[in-house]
Amino acid sequence: MTPLPLLRVEIDGRPADAESLLHPATTAYGHFTAMQVRGGATRGLALHLERLRKATDELWGQELNGERVRGLIRHALGDTYPDASVRVYVHCPEITPTVMVTVRGPQRMSGAEQALQSVAYRRPAAHIKHLGGFGQGYYGQRARAAGFDDALLVEDDGTVLEGAVTNIGFLDDTGVVWPAGPSLDGITLQLLEPRLAGAGLPSRRARITLDGLGAFRAAFVTNSQGVAPVGRIDDTVFPVDEKLMERLHEIDAAVPWDTV
Structure with a gap:
C-alpha cells in the first residue's frame, strides 16, 4: 500500500x-511504532507506549516517558486530524531521546486476499520495530514485481517468520497457529492473541515450515491497518475461510479504543 502524503x-x-x-x-538507527487513530x-495505546519504552532502553539505555509521548501524539493531531495514520519515531542524536510524530490520512486493509512470496530473510533484532528496513522494502518490491502482494520472511531452512510488514497466522484443526521464531509481535497480534480462545479459536505458537503449509486450512495477516486473508504462499493455495475471517474481524472490532 502506497503511503498517503504527510499532513504534519x-x-x-x-x-x-x-x-x-x-x-x-x-x-x-532508531525505532518506531505505527497506529491508526479514529x-x-x-x-x-499502552502496548504502543511500552514498545517504545522498551526499545529506547535497549538501544540507548535511556528512559522514555509514556505520558510525554502520548502528549506529543495528541499535540500533533490537534483538533485538525481526529482520524489519521500516526507513526512515532524515536532517535537519540545526543543524550536525550527525541520523538518525531508523523501524521497521514487514515488507512485500512482492503480485506482482499493476499498472495505472498517467500524470501530467505530474517530481520536483525527482529523483536524491535526498528528503522532501516531496506531488506523488507527490497523483497517486498521484488514480490510485487513478480505478481505477489508482498513478501513472506522465512529462515534459510524454510521456517516461516513473519510478513514483510505483517504478522501471519494459520488455521488448522486445533485453532490458530502463529509462527514461533524471531519476529516482531505486532500490536494487532498482541491484541488478538489473548482474545482468540474466548471466541472459540484456541491459539498456540509453533514452528511452521514452507514444506508443511499443506497442513493448514487457511492463513491470514495482521498489522495496524487490520486483518486480511492470505490466498496463496508461493504455489500453496489457501481457500479463504469466511467463517474464520468473520470471527477475526469481530474480535478485532471488539478491541476497545483508548483516547490519546
Missing part, C-alpha cells in the same frame, strides 16, 4: 524544520 511532522512537539530533521534524515483514539 513534529519533533518534540515543534514543527519539523531542516535543522531538526538532519539527524533523522541521516541515520537509520476520533482521537487508538487501540492498544
Whole structure:
C-alpha cells in the first residue's frame, strides 16, 4: 500500500524544520511504532507506549516517558486530524531521546486476499520495530514485481517468520497457529492473541515450515491497518475461510479504543 502524503511532522512537539530533521534524515538507527487513530483514539495505546519504552532502553539505555509521548501524539493531531495514520519515531542524536510524530490520512486493509512470496530473510533484532528496513522494502518490491502482494520472511531452512510488514497466522484443526521464531509481535497480534480462545479459536505458537503449509486450512495477516486473508504462499493455495475471517474481524472490532 502506497503511503498517503504527510499532513504534519513534529519533533518534540515543534514543527519539523531542516535543522531538526538532519539527524533523522541521516541515520537509520532508531525505532518506531505505527497506529491508526479514529476520533482521537487508538487501540492498544499502552502496548504502543511500552514498545517504545522498551526499545529506547535497549538501544540507548535511556528512559522514555509514556505520558510525554502520548502528549506529543495528541499535540500533533490537534483538533485538525481526529482520524489519521500516526507513526512515532524515536532517535537519540545526543543524550536525550527525541520523538518525531508523523501524521497521514487514515488507512485500512482492503480485506482482499493476499498472495505472498517467500524470501530467505530474517530481520536483525527482529523483536524491535526498528528503522532501516531496506531488506523488507527490497523483497517486498521484488514480490510485487513478480505478481505477489508482498513478501513472506522465512529462515534459510524454510521456517516461516513473519510478513514483510505483517504478522501471519494459520488455521488448522486445533485453532490458530502463529509462527514461533524471531519476529516482531505486532500490536494487532498482541491484541488478538489473548482474545482468540474466548471466541472459540484456541491459539498456540509453533514452528511452521514452507514444506508443511499443506497442513493448514487457511492463513491470514495482521498489522495496524487490520486483518486480511492470505490466498496463496508461493504455489500453496489457501481457500479463504469466511467463517474464520468473520470471527477475526469481530474480535478485532471488539478491541476497545483508548483516547490519546
